[in-house]
Amino acid sequence: xxxxxxxxxxxxxxxxxxxxxxxxxxxxxxxxxxxxxxxxxxxxxxxxxxxxxxxxxxxxxxxxxxxxxxxxxxxxxxxxxxxxxxxxxxxxxxxxxxxxxxxxxxxxxxxxxxxxxxxxxxxxxxxxxxxxxxxxxxxxxxxxxxxxxxxxxxxxxxxxxxxxxxxxxxxxxxxxxxxxxxxxxxxxxxxxxxxxxxxxxxxxxxxxxxxxxxxxxxxxxxxxxxxxxxxxxxxxxxxxxxxxxxxxxxxxxxxxxxxxxxxxxxxxxxxxxxxxxxxxxxxxxxxxxxxxxxxxxxxxxxxxxxxxxxxxxxxxxxxxxxxxxxxxxxxxxxxxxxxxxxxxxxxxxxxxxxxxxxxxxxxxxxxxxxxxxxxxxxxxxxxxxxxxxxxxxxxxxxxxxxxxxxxxx
Numbered sequence: 050x051x052x053x054x055x056x057x058x059x060x061x062x063x064x065x066x067x068x069x070x071x072x073x074x075x076x077x078x079x080x081x082x083x084x085x086x087x088x089x090x091x092x093x094x095x096x097x098x099x100x101x102x103x104x105x106x107x108x109x110x111x112x113x114x115x116x117x118x119x120x121x122x123x124x125x126x127x128x129x130x131x132x133x134x135x136x137x138x139x140x141x142x143x144x145x146x147x148x149x150x151x152x153x154x155x156x157x158x159x160x161x162x163x164x165x166x167x168x169x170x171x172x173x174x175x176x177x178x179x180x181x182x183x184x185x186x187x188x189x190x191x192x193x194x195x196x197x198x199x200x201x202x203x204x205x206x207x208x209x210x211x212x213x214x215x216x217x218x219x220x221x222x223x224x225x226x227x228x229x230x231x232x233x234x235x236x237x238x239x240x241x242x243x244x245x246x247x248x249x250x251x252x253x254x255x256x257x258x259x260x261x262x263x264x265x266x267x268x269x270x271x272x273x274x275x276x277x278x279x280x281x282x283x284x285x286x287x288x289x290x291x292x293x294x295x296x297x298x299x300x301x302x303x304x305x306x307x308x309x310x311x312x313x314x315x316x317x318x319x320x321x322x323x324x325x326x327x328x329x330x331x332x333x334x335x336x337x338x339x340x341x342x343x344x345x346x347x348x349x350x351x352x353x354x355x356x357x358x359x360x361x362x363x364x365x366x367x368x369x370x371x372x373x374x375x376x377x378x379x380x381x382x383x384x385x386x387x388x389x390x391x392x393x394x395x396x397x398x399x400x401x402x403x404x405x406x407x408x409x410x411x412x413x414x415x416x417x418x419x420x421x422x423x424x425x426x427x428x429x430x431x432x433x434x435x436x437x438x439x440x441x442x443x444x445x446x447x448x449x450x451x452x453x454x455x456x457x458x
Contacts (some may be wrong), residue, residue, distance in 0.1 A: 059285065060120070061261070062184075068330040069349075069359045072110065072358070073109050074101070074112075074354035077096045077113040077344070079095060079353070079354075080093050080350040080351060080355065081094050081095065081122045081123065081340070082123045083123050083146055085106075085124045085343035086130075086147060086346060087108075089104065090104050090129070090147040092148040092256060094121035094124040094134045095121055095354075096121070097354070098114045098115045098116055098118030098338070100134055100148075100151060104147075106346075107346065107358065115142055119136035119140055122163060122164055122310055123164060123166045123176070125166040125168050125174065126190075127189040129147060130147050131145055131189035131190055132148050132149065132190075136162070136200065137161075137162045139155055139159070139178075141176075141190070141305065143191070143328075144189050156184060157194065157322050159195070160178050160193075161180040164177055164178060165205065169190060169206050169434075170434070171185055171435065172186075172189050173185075173186070173199045175209060176193070177204035179203035179204065180204075181199065181219065182198050183198070183207075183215075186230050196231035199223075199234040200223045200236075201292075201352060202219055204219035204223065205246065205247045206218050208221075208249040210257070211254050211431070212230065212250040213432070214432070215227045216251060218246035218247070218248070218249050220246075220248060220290065221391060222243050222246070223236070224236070224237045224239055224246055224279070225237065226279050226340070235260075237279040239282050240267075240270075240283075241269035241270035241350065244270030244271075245261055247259075247260060248260035248301045248302075248316060252303070254278055255275070255276070256274075258274050258303060258309070258363050259273050259310060260297075262296075262297040270284075270326065271285075271286040271289050271298055272289050272298060273285055273286075273323075278397045285324045288320075288326055288327060290323055292329065296313040298311045298312065298313055302341065304361065305415055305416040305417070306416070306417070307322060307323050312337040312338070312351075314336055314337070315337065316329050316330075316331065317329075317330050317335055317349055318324060319332075332381060333351060334353060334355060335353040337349050337355075344361055346358045347359050347361055385399055385453050386399040387440075387453050389456050391455070391456040391457065392430050393430075394430065395425060395428070396427065398425055398426050398427065398428070398442065400442065402444070403426065405422065405445040406443060406445060408422075408428060408440050409443075410441075411438065411439045411440075412438055413429070413437055413439075418433060419433075420437070436455055438455055438457060439452065440452065
């Protein structure tokens with residue numbers, strides 16, 4: 050017997066041979082970085098004081114010029130209203146109205162060019178400069194202070210998968226990790242110790258990718274992956290080099306462990322098998338500096354004012370409720386209660402029994418952010434970024450599966 054109750058879950062995945070669309074940029078200047086909030090507002094940072102913004106999920110863009118007319122190298126939202134644009138020589142611009150207007154501020158006099166920004170939550174954020182300084186804010190960019198200077202070479206990028214953990218990368222093999230909100234740092238050992246590393250992408254504290262320049266002597270350095278928090282890295286350069294040749298990975302974005310995009314010179318390369326093979330997915334007229342996603346679109350920005358995007362098709366996952374027949378799995382959607390919801394640190398689940406179970410949690414892009422044995426009918430969610438998540442619990446006794454949805458605050 051089969052019950053016809055059906056749950057539909059919408060996730061993002063990538064289709065093959067996606068078409069890219071170029072947008073007429075309102076400013077013919079070099080564009081360095083972009084970011085969106087959850088409501089469809091977006092900001093692109095550019096040279097000569099240009100900051101380009103959208104309020105309609107990228108359908109239309111408006112150009113504004115702010116003084117001093119710096120190279121605006123980085124941009125990140127802290128929540129939906131606060132957004133910071135990092136500029137040259139210790140300066141930045143901050144908006145408290147989602148990017149509708151910006152005010153100039155001085156970060157700190159001894160700070161260099163803010164090459165990259167990242168916020169762990171709505172208030173805690175970090176920036177890195179070309180002099181290996183790491184700055185930190187605890188009030189959404191209202192004020193900044195130097196947290197550390199872990200190395201002597203310039204830094205290029207950073208990632209904040211959780212409130213405690215920060216990864217940074219830079220020139221001359223510099224990749225560092227902090228698990229103390231930037232107070233102390235440990236240098237990580239990568240397969241190629243001399244590469245200049247420009248890009249990072251981490252799903253959580255343990256799993257992520259680092260991209261950099263190709264080193265001919267070792268045939269390594271373009272891409273590597275860790276699944277244990279940087280204790281070890283696996284070099285993945287061979288397959289990327291086979292598709293792209295010699296170059297450097299200036300930006301990357303991964304939808305899940307299988308599907309990812311990297312920018313190398315004028316092209317965006319795509320993999321759907323975890324980096325085993327790559328194809329050229331997009332060719333631009335000039336070099337690409339950054340990649341970013343809003344809902345179902347992947348954006349690329351770069352020199353000469355270029356803005357392009359490709360659609361990430363929406364997939365509907367169907368989970369049906371069936372009874373157990375001859376030990377066939379019984380799948381039961383949304384039959385459990387979670388609390389508190391939203392959750393900040395610990396999420397409790399009311400399950401029908403205390404039997405052993407496996408739990409998986411997915412973000413809205415379909416990436417697995419948690420996969421572990423359930424202990425005591427509760428899970429630790431403090432390391433997850435704020436947002437909406439889908440969970441699945443599979444009971445070991447009869448393989449019954451329960452799904453739930455919760456919000457991480």
